[in-house]
Amino acid sequence: MTDKRTIAVSYLARVEGEGSLRIELEGDKATSVELGIFEPPRFFEALLRGRSFREAPDITSRICGICPVAYQFSACHAMESALGLSVTGQLRELRRLLYTGEWIESHALHVFLLHAPDFLGFPDAIAMAKEHGDWVSKGLRIKKAGNSIVEVLGGREIHPINVRVGGFYRAPSRAELDALLPELRAVAGLTAECLEWAASFSFPALERDYELVALRHPTEYPFCEGRVASTKGLDIDVAEFEDNFVEEHVAYSNALRAHIRGRGNYLCGPLARFALNADRLSDPVRELAEKAGLRAPCHNPFKSILVRLVETAHAIEEAIRIIEAYRQPTAAAIEPTLRAARGFGATEAPRGLLYHRYDLAADGTIESAQIVPPTSQNQASIEADLLDLAPELVRLPLPEATHLAEQAVRNHDPCISCATHFLTLKIERA
Numbered sequence: 001m002t003d004k005r006t007i008a009v010s011y012l013a014r015v016e017g018e019g020s021l022r023i024e025l026e027g028d029k030a031t032s033v034e035l036g037i038f039e040p041p042r043f044f045e046a047l048l049r050g051r052s053f054r055e056a057p058d059i060t061s062r063i064c065g066i067c068p069v070a071y072q073f074s075a076c077h078a079m080e081s082a083l084g085l086s087v088t089g090q091l092r093e094l095r096r097l098l099y100t101g102e103w104i105e106s107h108a109l110h111v112f113l114l115h116a117p118d119f120l121g122f123p124d125a126i127a128m129a130k131e132h133g134d135w136v137s138k139g140l141r142i143k144k145a146g147n148s149i150v151e152v153l154g155g156r157e158i159h160p161i162n163v164r165v166g167g168f169y170r171a172p173s174r175a176e177l178d179a180l181l182p183e184l185r186a187v188a189g190l191t192a193e194c195l196e197w198a199a200s201f202s203f204p205a206l207e208r209d210y211e212l213v214a215l216r217h218p219t220e221y222p223f224c225e226g227r228v229a230s231t232k233g234l235d236i237d238v239a240e241f242e243d244n245f246v247e248e249h250v251a252y253s254n255a256l257r258a259h260i261r262g263r264g265n266y267l268c269g270p271l272a273r274f275a276l277n278a279d280r281l282s283d284p285v286r287e288l289a290e291k292a293g294l295r296a297p298c299h300n301p302f303k304s305i306l307v308r309l310v311e312t313a314h315a316i317e318e319a320i321r322i323i324e325a326y327r328q329p330t331a332a333a334i335e336p337t338l339r340a341a342r343g344f345g346a347t348e349a350p351r352g353l354l355y356h357r358y359d360l361a362a363d364g365t366i367e368s369a370q371i372v373p374p375t376s377q378n379q380a381s382i383e384a385d386l387l388d389l390a391p392e393l394v395r396l397p398l399p400e401a402t403h404l405a406e407q408a409v410r411n412h413d414p415c416i417s418c419a420t421h422f423l424t425l426k427i428e429r430a
Helices: 003-008 044-048 053-061 068-083 089-120 125-154 174-178 181-198 238-244 270-280 283-291 301-324 374-395 398-410 416-421
Strands: 019-026 029-037 213-216 227-230 245-248 257-260 341-349 352-360 366-372 425-429
Touching: 019 374, 029 374, 044 053, 044 366, 053 068, 053 352, 053 366, 068 089, 068 341, 068 352, 089 125, 089 181, 089 301, 089 341, 089 398, 125 174, 125 181, 125 301, 181 283, 181 301, 213 270, 213 341, 213 352, 227 238, 227 270, 238 245, 238 341, 238 352, 257 374, 270 283, 270 301, 270 352, 283 301, 301 398, 352 374, 374 398
Parallel strands: 019 425
Antiparallel strands: 019 029, 213 227, 245 257, 341 352, 352 366
């Protein structure tokens, strides 16, 4: 990976992570794939012990510089579950609005700076911009609109500081949110154009029989709430997550890997949300997806770039809806009553389901914590993708095989530093 690629995203390199890939082949089949993530352990769950429940949203947001809102809201939902709080009305709508901002900026970053160069044959977005500068500019404009939502509602673009258990420290005025509308309406049109452009890419013909896992809400395309569901019949409350999912350690990776008990690997993220919730999209957004050739469920991981743009269109539409209907609440938060309890929370980070569980003492001190991020849930499925790609990889010269393997990993956007610095590919032929 060139220094130029590293520089292209270095301002977002707060999510540490580098990886290596080892593929062992016999003939045109892979007998072993090891996606090694050797980012140092960060011990956030241990760090939380002994801290106040109020600190969890801000501490956990530091796990990721690209999706801090997801960590904040998964923590908030878990704490509110423990303390018996229900955040409704305009405060709930404000949470959805802040989440739209994170989806917009994260999806745009991935699509235009990290993933599109793979399809167009460029080593990085800077090189791509020389021939496709108009599309990169559109992508950056879309990303900026998402960042603006996070800044206005969260207090700043990176690691917002206005989120708390029970709501917010400060509710924005109607005028502050109205100022976002002209640009959101403008980028709604740009997103539709970009989806049509991306639909013209050439997609490798890989179809995978994933068990797709995401939140499923009775009426909404999920951000913050819903039951944990799958395309193969799973339908559980968030509180049952650890009864059905388990993480394990493998020797070659510092990242834990998750699987469904008794069932095996699964995939969360855009493909899963789209498969389980496409019927929750508005008619205009569904029409955009159909025009791009997307039908739910989509089992081609390379087409996740299209689903991310569909979700971007949905997030922009949802942001406009919330702002147009907004009425400033009289109180920015609901004050909790402390008690000893266990709480569970899950939200949909841009990369997939993010689960938190906390045990609280009677004074609100955190006694234990469990956090399951999307990357650990998707790692085994990424390896399985590469196993299925092995016949194609073995036919290609090593540079082209390396490129395709990297692209297959980036399909799932496991983390920014992985997407930027990954990977060293070694193929051993028996």
